[in-house]
Amino acid sequence: MSNFARIRPIGRRRDGRPIYPIKGGAPTLLEQRDEIARLLADDSYDGDINELLQRADTVAAAIEQANQRDARLRALRSATLPAGDPQPQPGQRNQPGMQPDDQGREHPLTVAEAFIRSKALETFRGNGKRGQFSVEHRAAPTGTVTTGTQPQQNTRVPGIIPQNPDFPLLVAGLLDRQTSDGTTLEYMRDTSGPQSTWNKAAVVAEGADKPKSGPFSFDLITTTLKTVAHWVPITRQAADDNGQLMGYINGRLTYGLDYKLDREILTGNGTTEMQGILTTPGIGTYQPGVGSTDVKLITVRKAKTQGELAMYPPTAVVLNPMDWQDIELDEDDNGQFRVIANVTDPGAATRLWGLTVVTTVAMAAGTALLGGFRTGATLWERQGVTILMTDSHADYFTANTLVILAERRANVAVHTPQAFVKITFAAAT
Known part of the structure; x- marks a missing residue:
């Protein structure tokens, strides 16, 4: 069994005692990041380095995706319509003039x-x-x-x-x-x-007058x-x-x-x-x-x-x-x-x-x-x-x-x- 597979503490209490993850509970992205970072920094790690690097890339991509999702959510919540543009009301798409076409696209207004x-x-x-x-x-x-x-x-x-x-x-x-x-x-x-x-x-010969x-x-x-x-x-x-x-x-x-x-x-x-x-x-x-x-x-x-x-x-x-x-x-x-x-x-x-x-x-x-x-x-x-x-x-x-x-x-x-x-x-x- 590799060192990566062993159960390791995810932190320590104030008195210095280690904190182990709850049995059966999935570690968070930050916990996975910290654990992989610790293993990468450990010169004595004798596990599969290629697997560890692959896990590092996967966790890094997941964290970046979470950050982008959070940024989009904050931007969406802060977005406002221009002044004078009425806010859509519940059920507005069912009102006359609001229906999209068969492909879901907005059609030009009559x-x-x-x-x-x-x-x-x-x-x-x-x-x-x-x-x-x-x-x-x-x-x-x-x-x-x-x-x-x-x-x-x-x-x-x-x-x-x-x-x-x-x-x-x-x-x-x-x-x-x-x-x-x-x-x-x-x-x-x-x-x-x-x-x-x-x-x-008309076609004109060189030097001749043009019509x-x-x-x-x-x-x-x-x-x-x-x-x-x-x-x-x-x-x-x-x-x-x-x-x-x-x-x-x-x-x-x-x-x-x-x-x-x-x-x-x-x-x-x-x-x-x-x-x-x-x-x-x-x-x-x-x-x-x-x-x-x-x-x-x-x-x-x-x-x-x-x-x-x-x-x-x-x-x-x-x-x-x-x-x-x-x-x-x-x-x-x-x-x-x-x-x-x-x-x-x-x-x-x-x-x-x-x-x-x-x-x-x-x-x-x-x-x-x-x-x-x-x-x-x-x-x-x-x-x-x-x-x-x-x-x-x-x-x-x-x-x-x-x-x-x-x-x-x-x-x-x-x-x-x-x-x-x-x-x-x-x-x-």
Whole structure:
């Protein structure tokens, strides 16, 4: 039996007598450390040195792990949330807007979820639901919420804004989206025509003159950002229910703004309304010729070619649901659908000839809009979707009724009309 295996005292009493460990009791890490250290320092130790060194490494690693765990615990207990950030309440993850996705990850907040989780709503409820407050939310991957009477300066958000997978793709989601710092919007609209008419680039021999491209022509467009808004009444009792609040905001207010924004992007008159793409001078047009029997599926494909010949490759097409229905139900001679092979597949992409398809009743039946949306237009936003709640409206105060108002400020800059093609499905007569 080695010296390491013998029962040795773990200390001594005041009178000098040794203290032995309790029979069957496991020594602590410190006791093991001290015992191993004593044996390592003992020149007369005749046990297995390799085993002793291995035990030393194991105990040292265990002590280091215990120290790290203690440090993390102390740091966690001393951590605090920033001022104004509400502390989570018991069971909060089960409240509306708090649920993670199927993989346990937090999802980007919707407008309604940002409103429900805002400090402003908590304060409003704590004050007996008196006065007025607002919460602004921008549809970005990491939603930004600002509260107060005047919203803070927005953050520049380039690129396409990702859509919530539970909601259909919107026309606004096809455009490049930027943030405006003021209320007046000025931009240059290219009226030069197709690139094929002004692009004079050519191979030039050494020493020869280089060709000049052109002519170019631009119009300076000056407009203002437009406000889209609407409101609904809600009882004080419903204002205490997070689920009902989210239903009002998502189901009525936000959807209403999104629908109106899509209509403005397509058909706004550009004066009292936003600038619509279809009402912008200079966009391309395509209509089947006289006597043509082309079905809508073929018409879209030929319009795509026209867009490509203008050197602005199309990326998407916007259709009325009735026209999209005709395209999806188009069958070949064997009764098979041409567009989709499996009608029961919910994950089937909504695409046609490589183009993203957006269906909306904002597009008139019998027509469609095809184009390079990000190339041709930009949606400028001064203010994201802002939700306001107040008890100060007409006689609603005495009726225990509140008002929820939703608004946004934006406009569309159609800077390259040649990137779009308006399709008319009926053959010319």
